Amino acid sequence: MDRHTTITINTMNNTSFFYIYAPEMIHKLNNAEEHVVLYYHGPFNNQIISEMSQGLRHQLAYTKQMGWKVFSIFVELVQNIYFYAKEYNIYNQNEPVGIVFVEESESAFEITAANFASIEALERIREKCEHINRLDNTQLRSYKNELLMRAEEDPTYKGGNIGLVQIALLSQEKIDFQTKFQNNHTAFFSLTTTVKKQTTS
Amino acid sequence: MQNLLIPLAEGEFTTPNIHFDLSTYVFEIKGESFLENTDDFYTPVTDWLQEFTDTYSDAIIFNFKFAYYNSSSSKSILKIMKILKKYSKKVAIEVNWFYPTNNDDLLQEGIDYQDMVEMPIKMREF
Numbered sequence: 001m002d003r004h005t006t007i008t009i010n011t012m013n014n015t016s017f018f019y020i021y022a023p024e025m026i027h028k029l030n031n032a033e034e035h036v037v038l039y040y041h042g043p044f045n046n047q048i049i050s051e052m053s054q055g056l057r058h059q060l061a062y063t064k065q066m067g068w069k070v071f072s073i074f075v076e077l078v079q080n081i082y083f084y085a086k087e088y089n090i091y092n093q094n095e096p097v098g099i100v101f102v103e104e105s106e107s108a109f110e111i112t113a114a115n116f117a118s119i120e121a122l123e124r125i126r127e128k129c130e131h132i133n134r135l136d137n138t139q140l141r142s143y144k145n146e147l148l149m150r151a152e153e154d155p156t157y158k159g160g161n162i163g164l165v166q167i168a169l170l171s172q173e174k175i176d177f178q179t180k181f182q183n184n185h186t187a188f189f190s191l192t193t194t195v196k197k198q199t200t201s
Numbered sequence: 202m203q204n205l206l207i208p209l210a211e212g213e214f215t216t217p218n219i220h221f222d223l224s225t226y227v228f229e230i231k232g233e234s235f236l237e238n239t240d241d242f243y244t245p246v247t248d249w250l251q252e253f254t255d256t257y258s259d260a261i262i263f264n265f266k267f268a269y270y271n272s273s274s275s276k277s278i279l280k281i282m283k284i285l286k287k288y289s290k291k292v293a294i295e296v297n298w299f300y301p302t303n304n305d306d307l308l309q310e311g312i313d314y315q316d317m318v319e320m321p322i323k324m325r326e327f
Contacts, residue, residue: 046214046237053235065303068269072306075235075271082237141309145317152279166272170306 037102037109038074043089044096049078056102060109069170069195070102070109076163077113077191084125085115086186099190107197114190122179122187128161129177129191132168140169164191171195202256205249216242217267221249226261230281234270243277250281254288261292266299266327267307275310279317286320296320299327 038056040048056074060067078100085096098115117125135143144165151157168175176192207219209232217232228250236242263285270278285296298311308324315322 050212050214065305068304069306072269072271079271079273141313145313148275148279149317151276152283162275163272 034110035104037104039099039101041099042097043092044078044081044085044098045092045094049075052078052100066109066195066197070111073111073167073170073193073195074100074102076167077111079163080125080191081113081115084117084121086118086121087116109195109197110192111195112190112192114188116186116188118186119182119184122182122189125164125189125191126177126179128164129175132161132164133174135168137169137172140165144169167191167193202249202253205246207246217270219246221253226259227264228261229264229266231264231266233268234274234278236271236274239273239277243274243280247277247280247284250284254284258292260294261288262295262297264297264299265311268301269307279314282314282318282320286318289320296322297325298322299325302326 037059038052040052042048053071053075057067057071060070063070078098081096081098081100085098087097089095089097096115098113101110101112101114103110132140132143144162147162147165151162164175171193173194173196177189178192179187179189182188202223204223205219205221207216209218210216214237215233215235217230217234219230221228230246234242265278282296285294288294289296298308298314300307300311311322311324
């Protein structure tokens with residue numbers, strides 16, 4: 001089986017091709033019940049993020065509000081890769097490496113981001129996700145507002161949680177946290193959430 | 202003081218259109234705010250607004266008309282809201298939060314800001 005694949009992103013102005021090596025996702029790419037909207041595994045820089053974001057929005061334009069949600073979640077997940085990735089482009093150490101994956105099934109969109117992170121960061125993210133997953137919608141909103149107020153008042157506070165809370169609020173679903181390949185220093189982890197089709201206009 | 206006019210920019214990152222017009226006293230932020238470093242863009246905006254509210258005592262209309270912003274921009278929007286809240290204690294102002302039709306998420310964001318700063322904000326579809 002050819003484990004390389006080319007993902008085409010059509011935007012309003014041009015077409016971009018991403019050539020990827022993705023052995024871990026081949027079974028998903030070949031699954032006829034799930035349509036891959038976007039898959040990217042590689043370094044992130046502003047241009048790539050912008051290109052993917054525009055392509056994603058263009059592809060999901062027909063879904064209106066749902067597409068807006070998927071795009072918004074995608075942006076927050078990519079920012080999470082920027083915050084935590086411990087793997088970098090060997091040609092440019094400023095570019096973190098990660099995976100983003102958006103797939104569509106009959107009933108939902110699923111958005112995943114994955115990257116290597118330090119064990120310390122991983123545990124912080126795990127705790128954040130567990131905390132967020134325990135909250136109902138009203139509690140999530142209060143928590144987000146509280147974090148936002150703190151971030152606005154304290155310039156040193158980065159407000160790293162706000163993006164994750166925003167993801168939970170937008171999706172109305174739990175954030176699925178998974179880890180793989182863990183050793184004493186680093187681990188590969190993924191965050192996945194879902195936007196169900198029947199819940200939005 | 203001079204008007205603060207920043208055109209909408211759509212490049213690697215998208216920044217909103219800023220139109221703070223001293224001839225009409227209608228101030229508007231419109232478009233999308235999709236930024237990596239929000240402080241670079243918003244600091245001149247909040248500095249301008251802070252100077253205005255410190256020196257003027259004129260009624261204003263302030264329109265937020267976002268089609269999208271990322272969570273990094275939320276902090277800067279809250280900062281603007283807080284400056285407006287302070288100004289509203291000495292001058293009658295109108296603050297409008299425009300949200301795209303059917304976008305309940307952005308409507309709720311407006312309601313959240315209203316709750317956080319405890320200032321009346323009119324929610325309007327566009």
